[in-house]
Amino acid sequence: MPDVNEYFDGKVKSITLTTRTLPATVGVMEAGEYRFTTDCKEIMTIVSGECQVKLPQNDSWHTFIEGQVFEVEAHQSFELKLDIDVAYLCQYIR
Numbered sequence: 739m740p741d742v743n744e745y746f747d748g749k750v751k752s753i754t755l756t757t758r759t760l761p762a763t764v765g766v767m768e769a770g771e772y773r774f775t776t777d778c779k780e781i782m783t784i785v786s787g788e789c790q791v792k793l794p795q796n797d798s799w800h801t802f803i804e805g806q807v808f809e810v811e812a813h814q815s816f817e818l819k820l821d822i823d824v825a826y827l828c829q830y831i832r
Contacts, residue, residue: 771817781829
């Protein structure tokens with residue numbers, strides 16, 4: 739049975755899975771603002787919705803929409819601003 743993870747008082751929920759190539763989570767984030775820190779390299783695909791992302795060592799925000807991907811290296815922090823709920827797939831490179 740996959741594990742269910744909750745963050746930010748339940749506003750972000752994800753389920754763990756193993757893809758053919760990488761461990762991953764698939765989840766939903768409610769509209770809001772979030773800051774995440776990575777343990778390993780993460781490849782984030784927006785499945786539904788759109789979000790503003792401020793990547794590490796970058797002062798500007800970038801919009802990512804359904805089908806787009808961004809990457810964050812290990813031991814980095816990134817910020818998200820969501821005006822609507824967003825579904826995502828996050829793959830982990832360990």
